[in-house]
Amino acid sequence: MDMEMQRFKAEFFKALAHPLRIRILEILAEGDKSVNEIQQLVETEGSTVSQQLTVLRAKNIVTGIKEGNRVIYSLRDPLIIELLDVAKKIFNNHLAETITMLDRLKDADKAE
Template sequence: MNSDIQQFKTEFFKALAHPMRIRILELLSEGEKNVNELQAILGSEGSAVSQQLAVLRAKNVVASVKEGTTVIYSLRDPLIKDLLAVTKQIFDNHLVNAISLLEGIRSE
């Protein structure tokens, strides 16, 4: 079972390993959106957005529901929003440490 969870984590983090996919997840953290909305916000071609959504869908990170001719996307698990927030906190901590290091070097 331990290897199962490790494999899940590996595949999950691979799904997150692209800047546009992270941005899509950030946007979906704010609420459901369709491809056209995501494309407009991202300022990217629909095909690029669709490709990244396909990866996220294949890895069960996002859910999709068809409403007429429109597909609406959402986060499959609301904890993804928390994961993104924790990642931002980790970045902030690294940034604070880097600034402290630079200030220490500057004062020498």
């Protein structure tokens, strides 16, 4: 059972392993959107956005509901928003550590 969960997690994170998919999720965190709305916000071709949405749908990360002649996308689980927030905090922590290290190196160079 543990190996199944590890595979699930690996596949889940693979689906997130693209900057445009992350951007799409950030946009959907603000509310449901159509492909055209997402396309305008990311300033990318509709076909590219559709390809990335297909990946996210295949991994059950987003859902699409047909309304007339368009599909409205939403996050399947609102916990995705928390996951992205935690990832941002981790990035910021690493960035802060790097800045601190660079400051120390500058100080050491000045002392020499």
